[in-house]
Amino acid sequence: MAVTPGRRRVSSEEGEVRLIYAIGRLDRAIRRELRLRLAKELDLTVPQFTALTVLRSRSGLSNAQLARRSLVTPQAMQEVIAALEARGLIERTQAAHHQRILQTKLTAEGRRIARRGDRIVDELEGLMLVGVSPAEHRRFLASVRRADEFLRAGLNANQEH
Amino acid sequence: MAVTPGRRRVSSEEGEVRLIYAIGRLDRAIRRELRLRLAKELDLTVPQFTALTVLRSRSGLSNAQLARRSLVTPQAMQEVIAALEARGLIERTQAAHHQRILQTKLTAEGRRIARRGDRIVDELEGLMLVGVSPAEHRRFLASVRRADEFLRAGLNANQEH
DNA sequence: CCCATGTCAGTCTAACTGATATTT
DNA sequence: CAAATATCAGTTCGACTGACATGG
Numbered sequence: 001m002a003v004t005p006g007r008r009r010v011s012s013e014e015g016e017v018r019l020i021y022a023i024g025r026l027d028r029a030i031r032r033e034l035r036l037r038l039a040k041e042l043d044l045t046v047p048q049f050t051a052l053t054v055l056r057s058r059s060g061l062s063n064a065q066l067a068r069r070s071l072v073t074p075q076a077m078q079e080v081i082a083a084l085e086a087r088g089l090i091e092r093t094q095a096a097h098h099q100r101i102l103q104t105k106l107t108a109e110g111r112r113i114a115r116r117g118d119r120i121v122d123e124l125e126g127l128m129l130v131g132v133s134p135a136e137h138r139r140f141l142a143s144v145r146r147a148d149e150f151l152r153a154g155l156n157a158n159q160e161h
Numbered sequence: 162m163a164v165t166p167g168r169r170r171v172s173s174e175e176g177e178v179r180l181i182y183a184i185g186r187l188d189r190a191i192r193r194e195l196r197l198r199l200a201k202e203l204d205l206t207v208p209q210f211t212a213l214t215v216l217r218s219r220s221g222l223s224n225a226q227l228a229r230r231s232l233v234t235p236q237a238m239q240e241v242i243a244a245l246e247a248r249g250l251i252e253r254t255q256a257a258h259h260q261r262i263l264q265t266k267l268t269a270e271g272r273r274i275a276r277r278g279d280r281i282v283d284e285l286e287g288l289m290l291v292g293v294s295p296a297e298h299r300r301f302l303a304s305v306r307r308a309d310e311f312l313r314a315g316l317n318a319n320q321e322h
Numbered sequence: 323c324c325c326a327t328g329t330c331a332g333t334c335t336a337a338c339t340g341a342t343a344t345t346t
Numbered sequence: 347c348a349a350a351t352a353t354c355a356g357t358t359c360g361a362c363t364g365a366c367a368t369g370g
Contacts, residue, residue, distance in 0.1 A: 017302070017306065018282060018286065019286055019289070019290070019298070019301065019302050019305070020191055020195070020282055020285060020286055020289075021211070021214070021282075022302060022305040022306050022309065023184065023187065023188055023191065023305055024188055024191065024192065024207075024211070025232075025309055026184065026305050026306075026308055026309040026312070027184055027185055027187075027188035028231075028232055029232055029309060029312050029313060029316075030181055030184065030185065030312065031185065032232060033312075033316055034181070046185075050182070050185070053182065070189075071186075071189055071190055071193060121179060121181055121182075124181060124312065125179065125180055125181055127311060127312050127314075127315035127316070128180070128181075128308040128309075128311055128312045128315075129180070129308065129311070130311050130315070131311075132304075132307075136304070137180070139300070139304075140180065140301070140304040140308075141178070141180050141183060143293075143297070143300075143301040143304070144180070144183040144184055144187050145178065145183050145187075146293075147187055147289040147290065147301075148183065148186055148187040148190060148289075150288060150289055150290070150291050150292075151187070151190050151191065151194075151285065151288050151289045152190055153288075154288035154289075154291070155190075155194060155288070
């Protein structure tokens with residue numbers, strides 16, 4: 001473990017609420033409710049919906065690329081992809097330059113379902129952000145994304161076996 | 162669905178990064194790494210370690226109380242509790258006023274393991290917060306806790322069947 | 323009787339590791 | 347041969363629902 005996080009003034013005293021603990025608690029509340037609503041209204045799991053939204057903005061990704069972006073194994077992502085393809089929400093075509101790679105794109109129905117999922121996400125975000133100013137919202141989002149980037153950078157730097 | 166999230170200026174346009182998506186992505190990165198390190202160094206799962214830290218600050222909770230605080234079912238929490246008890250990290254005693262309720266407390270060994278887990282959490286938080294000022298850290302934590310409270314409040318208000 | 327608690331059983335989700343085939 | 351990709355199989359973890367006993 002060659003990590004040198006630098007000196008921090010926040011230690012792990014008992015009774016204190018940790019940032020990692022608070023994030024985990026919030027995410028579990030979000031995912032639980034999202035899972036219930038996506039299952040009930042759209043018959044989708046959370047990973048399935050997530051893959052739809054990623055593919056919407058990054059059309060043509062392969063299964064392996066999707067898995068890397070999502071920080072899961074290709075095997076885990078493949079189950080998600082297979083379910084979406086079986087329902088006709090995505091379609092896969094061989095890449096021109098490489099016969100083995102299957103590029104994945106949303107179908108029209110896939111886009112329609114993704115938009116309906118957006119409304120569920122809108123509702124939950126609305127609940128989370130009641131009374132929060134746009135500036136505060138932006139700062140919050142920026143903090144989350146920054147933490148994610150730094151964590152992944154630190155982990156990758158640490159991975160040199 | 163009697164929710165009225167109020168007007169927000171942030172809609173779900175394609176290509177935009179949603180707060181909920183960013184939080185989910187960050188939490189998955191955290192949990193994945195935490196899971197690997199807790200398993201390797203302490204032979205603990207993430208829910209087991211979480212339960213230890215909750216019991217450390219709130220000693221004497223019953224299984225049902227722990228489950229409600231963690232937003233999982235009593236059955237799910239019971240597996241966690243059983244594993245910790247089998248390893249001697251917690252002990253359970255009948256409540257004085259109610260024979261059926263088992264109050265749960267950390268053992269000395271449980272406290273020792275929890276402290277070693279703290280160091281792992283410290284390292285990961287250090288990576289996430291490289292170069293972040295204490296003020297920014299506090300604001301970030303406050304935003305997360307506020308979002309969690311408002312989300313749960315909104316969901317409870319919505320639960321009136 | 324009602325309700326909260328604890329617990330047993332079975333199920334399902336969503337990840338994992340291992341192994342194998344294909345393609346460049 | 348090496349590396350990346352896809353995919354089959356088996357496994358584990360962590361949640362769920364249902365059923366049921368017990369104590370207040």
